[in-house]
């Protein structure tokens with residue numbers, strides 16, 4: 001039988017910028033997610049599949065406490081809890097970690113009645129599979145859920161994630177160790193005979209397409225291919241990711257957010273811009289979180305201006321159409337608006353049918369000036 005003990009207890013000794021950023025993203029996202037879903041549903045759920053001990057040995061909070069504190073300290077908490085029950089479900093397989101986590105939760109004292117904490121000391125994938133199966137048998141939907149999947153390694157069964165994603169309001173936040181997954185894929189592609197690792201990879205990618213689809217010679221491009229394949233197989237409309245770099249500045253972890261909702265995509269993009277204001281969407285392990293961004297770096301909006309010119313060179317577009325189209329890109333609507341303002345100021349771009357900021361149909365038609373459009 002497989003051991004249920006924490007295979008990497010030294011994880012709890014350190015608290016690097018990678019852990020800090022992961023927790024910062026959870027905090028930022030839940031800050032927006034709780035009110036977004038909580039005001040329109042009677043119940044929302046936060047699931048932490050690899051919950052850990054609740055606190056690092058130097059005192060920093062682990063993800064379950066980060067999530068709980070985000071709600072406890074939320075400025076809208078009283079109003080939110082009037083309408084909605086918030087259920088936290090923490091799963092941790094290692095018994096020692098589990099006991100530590102339970103004791104951390106106990107130390108929070110009596111929680112408000114509408115905050116419910118459930119814990120389970122089992123294998124998370126078995127628990128998730130059982131939950132999905134029993135909901136299906138009962139013909140029930142899952143409440144809106146944010147599911148954080150944070151193993152040490154990369155062996156996450158894609159089928160379980162797909163089954164979760166089939167519920168309409170489930171979002172996934174998945175951390176995988178890309179460097180090791182990539183190594184396994186490359187080694188397996190070189191073999192003439194399938195090894196046991198091929199079965200593991202089939203399980204992660206929920207099929208054998210990884211062999212042909214994750215095949216670029218370039219390390220980062222292979223990561224993009226894997227992310228896109230996972231998005232497709234898990235069945236999510238959007239995947240938004242951040243790369244976590246190791247000591248040698250090479251991608252070590254990929255932290256991916258998967259959702260079927262435009263609002264979820266927008267919110268996660270905004271959170272990632274907050275933690276990476278230069279727009280690189282990568283964080284370094286060795287950076288000191290306390291030292292970062294004394295001066296907030298400004299993103300280079302040149303590529304976005306080029307994207308906009310390219311779109312408009314085919315003909316005029318409504319501002320709101322462009323806002324919707326920029327969702328696919330890394331840029332935020334605020335960036336697009338800044339670029340539009342700048343190009344208008346330089347008289348490169350014309351806005352007509354514009355009835356002022358307070359017009360409810362405030363949706364001007366944007367076009368390049370005739371000379372600009374022809375020159376392209």
Ligand SMILES: C[S@@+](CC[C@H](N)C(=O)[O-])C[C@H]1O[C@@H](n2cnc3c(N)ncnc32)[C@H](O)[C@@H]1O
Pocket residue numbers: 005006007011048049050051052053054061062063064091092093094097122123124125150151152
């Ligand atoms: C990376 S740590 C989790 C860190 C935690 N999410 C945080 O941010 O504070 C991984 C944890 O998952 C637990 N674990 C590993 N495999 C598991 C499984 N299949 N089911 C539940 N817990 C598991 C380990 O014991 C360990 O505590």
